[in-house]
Amino acid sequence: MMRTHDKASKLIFEYSHPGRGATDQWPQPLPATATSDLPQRLLRTKPPLLPEVGELEAVRHFTRLSQLNFSIDTHFYPLGSCTMKYNPKACNQYAMLPEFLGRHPLAPESHGQGFLACMYELQEMLKEVTGMQGVALSPMAGAHGEFAGVAMIRAYHRSRGDLARNEIIVPEAAHGTNPATATMCGCIVREIPVNDEGDIELDALRAAVGPNTAGIMLTNPSTLGVFERRIEEVARIVHTAGGLLYYDGANLNAILGKVRPGDMGFDVIHMNLHKTFSTPHGGGGPGAGAVGVSARLRPFLPIPIVGLEEGHRYRWLAEKDLPQSIGRLSGFMGNAGVLLRAYIYMRMLGREGMSQVGEYATLNANYLLTRLKQAGFDAAYPSRRASHEFIITLKRQARELDVTTMDFAKRLLDHGIHAPTTYFPLLVPECLLIEPTETESKDVLDAFVAAMTQIQQEAEQEPERVTSAPHTMPVRRLDDVRAAKQLDLRWKPTA
């Protein structure tokens, strides 16, 4: 698997020649008088360091760069908790119709009824699949939705004069964003343990709740890849203590069409549309973190929201309509283009497709877990069903063979498979969190088992082959310590 990475590693600036450029893209030059009304003291004197390259050079450079990436379109990506499923091409194509792309965010509603209809119906469909009473689309990522959710919980307690409630409870296996979000909202975080089977310790929860409890943040199925079986009891304990339940929607794919967070007793939920509803991850964004709420939190939803008047006219609901709102979280209405892609995906799947997602994601995960167990790997929670994902622990391999999870992950790259999530959740040592998603075929899952089996054999017979992996990537393992100590964050021309 040789690649042309020698050329690709050249920076775009290193192709630059003064006077060259993609001139067909530029406006005609204007006489200096065109800008002579701008005061000299406010003007730039030295041009910025941007490349001067022809269009073809740029196209080749960025095409080559793209080829250095793994992606869903090219590789299996069983990244736990990230739901790397196929991003249908139709979602991209129809979200990029020229009228949608050209529409200004402040265009009047008369020139947005088509777009607003899509957003309104998206709100309605998200309510239905989550069992919530209200939905806002503006948060721009999962963590942004989390922020909105916790801010609503705080606003709710404050509106009742319940000012002491500033503690957010999170299980120790929670995503790092959960405690970070609670802090951003001015809350204090209390972590509670889970038991050997992955369920929350109810006694610890009972001891943790009280008059200071603002709420609890949960993922269900949890980040341990198992369903919290006593969720109704958890809800009862928290609600009785006066707290609210927050659902981290990172793992919604597992239960789509099977169970609804609203029915489990959750008061607020964020959805990662870039996971469950298949909008692209784009190399790290954009995402979309729509939030759903129960009736009592509806007045606090972030604005704007799309409303429907007289059954046929859509309009934005803003400050005047929702005076208790936690406010605006984006300059306009959030990641509209991402929301359109999620809308198209949901309309294509329809109600029957929704439950197939949960079913086949779960089938694939349980099949892969069973095959890996049969191949001799250790499940972290062997007595439990997998949800849409599961954890393998390589503790034994690390101890007996001195080959770690990181080594397995890097060696998988040589097999053309993106590494699963490694070392998360933190409480399972040497773990791989594996999420195949419903869009992968049995053949791909079998190939994954074959690759893992082969790596295990290598680890036993020729461990340095694994511990020095990857061998076929554009680069080998990188010096992260040097990266953080000798900071090189931008290119500088050599004099």
Add this chain to the structure above:
Amino acid sequence: MAFIPHTPADVEAMLATIGVSSIEQLFDEIPASLRVKSLDRVPVGLNEMQIGRLMSERARADGRPLCYIGAGAYEHHIPAAVWALTTRGEFYSAYTPYQAEASQGTLQLIYEYQTMMASLTGMDVSNASLYDGASAVAEGSLMAVRANRKSKSLRILVPRTVNPQYRRVAVATAGNQGLRFEDVAYTPDGGVTPLDALKKYDSEDVTAIVIQQPNFFGQLEDVDALTDWAHAKGTFVIAVVNPTSLALLKPPGEWGSSGKGADIVVGDGQPLGVPLSSGGPYFGFMTTRMEYVRQMPGRIVGRTVDVSGRAGFTLTLQAREQHIRRAKATSNICTNQGLLVTAATIYMSLMGPVGLERTAAASHASANDLVSALTAVKGVRRAFAGPFFHESVLLFDRPVGPILTSLANRGILGGLDLSELYPELGYALLVCATETKTKSDIESYVTALSEAAAAVRAA
């Protein structure tokens, strides 16, 4: 319909391997009382041909009006190559580049982006982007609180010439952590922030001041004087800038007479190759001086070497971030707008310093033409004197709302009515023109405006 490739034989074999008789059995740990009965409010599925038709109808309903609205989102020419490359599956469907060896394309591209943004803003370092311009102002304010160790007040001055939505987002985002955002008045004749209005803070502890250039009215602030005022009293300067304008205007890194420049620079990257798209996805950018890099939120890419000494790229300074620091992270943010950064990096590579400067100059000239043509119409004048970049506030002799409606009926979006955001201005309209507007486009606006004004008068 759900893009599931399984054959019935596959399912049967898989169930047999697991040792269950049906998929249903895999859900047996979930209490039966919680199981979904039906999802009636989700319509039945559509195939690709059907959804294509539906979306085309919806798009047609929105039309393609001639748009003179700016106010934080700007229409520019976008080279075809930008999105042809950006939507390649290898960029589009890749994850966050945590596995550096399998993500060198995205990582190198971000490094190139950081180089471009640092230079464009005149600063040392850039992060890999934030959600949008508004949230970047909020994150910049939180960063100023961490980085400005001399200040304890958590007070941030936000002149009224700063985009009002940015202020609202900053309040919603940072208010819970005790930050206070305070207004500063603008000059009624110039539409800019005067030093006089800052006098009352001379002996007060102020953590930072936000300075937007060009400001929300399109006017140019006296950035040097404002920066000097701030730095003389240990107040941070958070610059909010339009990246296109920086091809012409002095970069924030050079603001002030000492040459020290702004401390934190943020803005919305949308003008760099990102379509208007009803408000997103855009991306926020943030640059700063090297001494504050550890206080900067968001992802950062660094260049390093691999075990064989070959250069490569990786996410760095991750000790600041939520997945490591959890409750003590600089922010809960764990996303950057990677795909939009991809588009912007390709856009900046195609425009280069010359193309970007021509775009800025042509936009400025176009806006000048527009303002001259519209103020020649009876009852229309400029609200403020002094230079502007590519948008400007016009005052009318009657309410703007009905005129805009009448224009919209003629296929022209005439600008943003400021009567709700700035009631003190009277009948005010914020208009914008960029290099995309031709002389005949501007004539169409003038003609339609004359007709609309006549129609409104007659009504």
